[in-house]
Amino acid sequence: AIDPETMFKQGFLDDVYKERPEKAVVTRFPPEPNGFLHIGHAKAIAVNFGFAKFHGGKCYLRYDDTNPEKEEEVYFKAIEEMVRWLGFSPVKITYSSDNFQKLYDLAEKLIEIGNAYVCHCNDDEIKAQRGGESHGERFRCTHAEQSVETNLEEFRGMRDGKYKPREAFLRMKQDITDGNPQMWDLAAYRVLDKPHHRTGSQWRIYPTYDFTHCLCDSFEGITHSLCTTEFVMSRVSYEWLNKQLVEFQPMQREYGRLNITGTVLSKRKIMQLVDEGYVRAWDDPRLYTLIAIKRRGVVRFDQTIRRYLERTTPRLMMVLDPIPVVIEGAEEVQIDVPFHSKDASMGSHKLKFTPTVYIDRSDFREVDSPDYLRLAPGKVVGLFKAPYAIKAVSYSKDESTGKVTEIRAEIVKEEPEEAGGAKKGKKGEKRISYIQWVPSGSREVEARIHNSLFKSEKPEDVEGGFLKDINPESEVVYKGLIESGFDEVKARAPWPEAAGESGHGKGGPESVRFQAMRIAYFAVDSDSTDDKIVLNRIVSLKEDASK
Ligand code: ATP
Ligand code: MG
Ligand code: MG
Structure with missing residues (x-):
């Protein structure tokens, strides 16, 4: 800001x-x-x-x-x-x-006061006039000696189509003795037989910057x-x-x-990244174009993004890499989940707790250790807002991939002494850690986590050019699951609710923002359709989190 x-x-x-x-x-x-x-x-x-x-x-x-x-x-x-x-x-x-028209008239005026001439030199000739490679003496071409009448006639000729591009251009008659190259008879008008999006084919000559x-x-x-x-x-x-x-x-x-390290800020180079398919478009969230930053869901440009989103966006449960947990003896119940634990005014929503829930793969380990605070065989973990905690009893694995495919757990009504992840609370009571989960029947989401588009801080300095420095992990895509509270969050967008008034992306998909508990802040991406939710990570929950 x-x-x-x-x-x-x-x-x-x-x-x-x-x-x-x-x-x-x-x-x-x-x-x-x-x-x-x-x-x-x-x-x-x-x-x-x-x-x-x-x-x-x-x-x-x-x-x-x-x-x-x-x-x-x-x-x-x-x-x-x-x-x-x-x-x-x-x-x-x-x-x-x-x-x-006004510029054209002033160009004629410049000719009339003797300070512009129509020149027919080519690039090499102009370079030589400017002292050449060896920075030799500067001189003017003979065109500079034409009379005002000739210059006016020639300039009108340029205007009326007498010359093709590069055959003639209008030059200012400045001061070639000045040490500043900006005074060495710069171009004022060039021939360019291209229609203009506003003036159509009215002009065949265009003024320079x-x-x-x-x-x-x-x-x-x-x-x-x-x-x-x-x-x-x-x-x-x-x-x-x-x-x-x-x-x-x-x-x-x-x-x-x-300048920003780790990216390129030049329209020409960004266009190349787009045209050659390194990114999907000008608004790809890995770029630093403003439409990309907007698409990513960002609301403000400073380190307060996190603090701001923490206050203003609802919280939802999502898992990026789901594993089913079958809870023995559990029954389906409705629970009430607040959208924000510290702001009751955001309201709450109903959520089903089902006998099978999904947790994130990163919250389970096959082999426990004392400093590991999440789920492992024999270990107890709390599920946010669920009626009880669970303890993992067994799990199955796909031997070919080595991946855990299902966890079986039992209900833990009270926090037991031996709870592995127990931390001492202030008053000596046992505390366990809590993880997010989603019930059976939750919707699939594609969550895109963007990392730097380039591997180094100065991509332009890399041998072979900035394209050689592309980070192959610049976009990591997860097929996750999101809880049903998402529908209400979407219906109630924009989040923050007041954002629309200051123009921070009202109405666009990226104004559907939320905190995915324990993961990151996300915004809905413009690639979403009615049956497919695509999310962008706006920022992680903490600085330096890699995912
Ligand atoms: P690029 O080099 O990315 O193509 P540009 O300077 O050609 O940018 P313009 O459309 O001419 O782009 O820029 C409009 C204004 O924005 C100009 O006044 C320009 O100086 C300014 N501007 C462009 N890039 C930056 C930048 N990185 N930091 C600050 N101002 C910038
Ligand atoms: Mg420019
Ligand atoms: Mg430029």
């Missing part, structure tokens, strides 16, 4: 404000709609929307949609949804493409244009171009990118 006091009232962002203490702060979050947002964008969202909110100003969501080659409709919707999911509301949604971003910031009256540090060098060209062409001068300042 963001603490506005520490984020905006001190440090870098406080300095940025003091440098330009505007009454009416205006910021923007400007994603390119060429992929889904990741957690790095969450920082950008927090910085831009948060800065405006903290200073009582406004923030736009601006789609930087100037490259029709890579942009797709689905991304637009998903981006807006994620901004809202994080709890922010754009004062207005804008599109760089809405300014195409360097031409578009600063001007759009000015059009929107952006007071503080906050971007990441890879744009530090671009600040010079940003200011140069705005000074040439527009009145309103926004101030660009740069903050650090968010």
Whole structure:
């Protein structure tokens, strides 16, 4: 969670404000709609929307949609949804493409004042002009000497389809003597004969980032244009171009990118993981895209997730790897189970206790030991909310797999002295440990436990590239059983019940969240159907639990 006091009232962002203490702060979050947002964008969202909110100003969501080659409709919707999911509301949604005509007119103006020219050089020629590999002398091509009339005619020719891609481009005439490469006559417009999702086939030329971003910031009256540090060098060209062409001068300042170890945060690389099938989609819970984090069921981004879910979600019994326990002499009874042991307001539900129950394989051992507190032959264990404890008397095994297939147990009405797992309570009374169980007839669930998608902390540094570092155990799938209380938990979603109001995933399957007792917190996954429950682990119950 963001603490506005520490984020905006001190440090870098406080300095940025003091440098330009505007009454009416205006910021923007400007994603390119060429992929889904990741957690790095969450920082950008927090910085831009948060800065405006903290200073009582406004923030736009601006789609930087100037490259029709890579942009797709689905991304637009998903981006807006994620901004809202994080709890922010754009004062207005804008599109760089809405300014195409205005930008075009300004490009002509730049030509008219002698500061842009149409160039026909290829990549090698441009490289040479910029000093080449050896960082030699920089020079301009002859196109830079064309008259204003020629440049205007050529630029209109570009616009009207006279040139194919790469045959011509509009260059700004900056200052090639400047040490900063961002001043070496950057491209302003290129030919690209692709239909645009908003302007259709109206344009055959599209403006570059360097031409578009600063001007759009000015059009929107952006007071503080906050971007990441890879744009530090671009600040010079940003200011140069705005000074040439527009009145309103926004101030660009740069903050650090968010990096996370053990994953990759780049739309291009994430797209590769998706396209090549390492993960199922952009919202695979192993990724750090925001839709993936949402699908995993996460509500908040800090270490308080656990504490928050502990207070706000109901508890259910589930077993990941079930073994039947046949309890001799037991009869079916109805019991009443509260949804939360410390919060009666969550209510309770009825549950059948059946003569055969299922417990988790990890709660049984063939050979007992004094420090083992769960079920083993001759050992007593309590079943949560069941009318009595049980003691294992025997078990059967599938000899070919070596796996226990059934446990037989007897009823233990009182906690006996010899109870193996007994711990001394405070007042000296005997205590036994309790485990979760589910009755016969419980529903099957597919529980997915996600681990890191990569084996190392820095997948990008691994020899052969990040794809060589994929963790084969990144998703562990259990075929488990869940108690019938699940149906009510689902019917009563969202959990937490107030979550819908702040936009934390109301209505989606991932808003069905609960604590599977003694296992982890889970959310229903979007792969679920009417007859199949699929769950994602949100977080484990304790830090460092491997499952
Ligand atoms: P990627 O490299 O993942 O493709 P991008 O920078 O190309 O990201 P944009 O859609 O252009 O993605 O980003 C929108 C805004 O989010 C930009 O201002 C960008 O600087 C910021 N941003 C992107 N990644 C991060 C990050 N890891 N940390 C902080 N801000 C980020
Ligand atoms: Mg970008
Ligand atoms: Mg990028």
